[in-house]
Amino acid sequence: MTDSTINIENASNEPEPSDSLKAFGAAHKVFRKRAGHTQEDYAPLVGYQPSTVASIEQGRRFPQRRFVERAEEILDAFGVLKEVYRHATREKGLASWFRQWAELEELAISLYTYESRLVPGLLQTEGYARAIFSERVPVLTDSEIEAMVTARLERQSLLRERPNTSFSFIVEEHVLRRQTGGVDAMREQIEHLLEATEPRNVELQIMPTARGAHASMDGPIQLLETPENEWFAYCEGQENSQFITNPKTISVLHMRYAKLRSQALTPEDSRSLLERMRGA
Structure with missing residues (x-):
């Protein structure tokens, strides 16, 4: 490539x-x-x-x-x-431009995600995902929503089937305080985050709202490492996305992600915050 x-x-x-x-x-x-x-x-x-x-x-x-x-x-x-x-080029429930990244996800030995807009797809509950897709504009049909929810939940098998893959997630605190789907749906989502991040290879850090600025104010970051130790990156925006293979760009994103890890709450403190949110 x-x-x-x-x-x-x-x-x-x-x-x-x-x-x-x-x-x-x-x-x-x-x-x-x-x-x-x-x-x-x-x-x-x-x-x-x-x-x-x-x-x-x-x-x-x-x-x-x-x-x-x-x-x-x-x-x-x-x-x-x-x-x-050779002709199997279309995947139900996943946009065509995402397929290349999804294919690499299944092989990854390291997968790092910083998200400032919503709970990362690999950690979403069905209720949360359904609420997100239900608000899409243009409006999706019921069958399209079902296909996209199913595809998202299918991808989450990565967390169960790849115990040797290192998963790191950094999520903005305000994402977890927004009542996406309602109070009950968000309580279920927080409970799911606590359960999904129990394995030693899955790490979640929360970027506190109290930190006014940090190393990735430019937006979300996804990085992954293949079994051949190649690194790729993926950034998604409004009606466009970037699949990045340029080593210099990936190096910059690595530096930003490393800085984010030092600026976010520790995994232990993040878990304590989630438990307090669940109780509230």
Whole structure:
């Protein structure tokens, strides 16, 4: 991949059709059954959870390249799966411009997120996500909202399935004090944050409102590291986004994120604040 910043503007946030993913899932299911495997005994062979295999076969989850290659080998699929995969370019519930980042997320060994607008997608409850999508303009249909909520919840399997990945989240305090979806929905969201950040590899820090300025006043930051120790960045704005591969730009974002970590509350103090918010 060349060193660059890819700007994607005027891209639709609406979910795209998943016909190509359903086609891949159906082909995979045929070859799996031909080989005499159930989803349960097949999943460990490809290195994924049975739930992930099920999602892929239902066309609800984009298969990673390593999954396809492993499946070809195990199922002796004559290259059919690789060929169908070439055309599997649309993921239901995820905007087209986000797919490249989502694909890398599933491989990441480190994933850092600073968010100043809302709770990061990987940490959202269903109620919170539904409230966010319900306020979209232009207005989404009920089916579009369902597709986007489903896709968001599917992505959260990363936190459960990748215990060796280092997840770091920094969230502005005002985001957690906004009653998104109502008092009950926000109380549930805070409870979920406490539960989701219990594992040792998931760290949450809150940027206190009392800190008047900090190192990333320019907006949200996402950084990830691949198993090959390559770093990529992603920044999202109004109707545009940037997928960043330029090492110099990524270095700047790393410096900002490191400074943010020193400016935010510690994970322990952040947890105490969440507990006080939940009680209130």
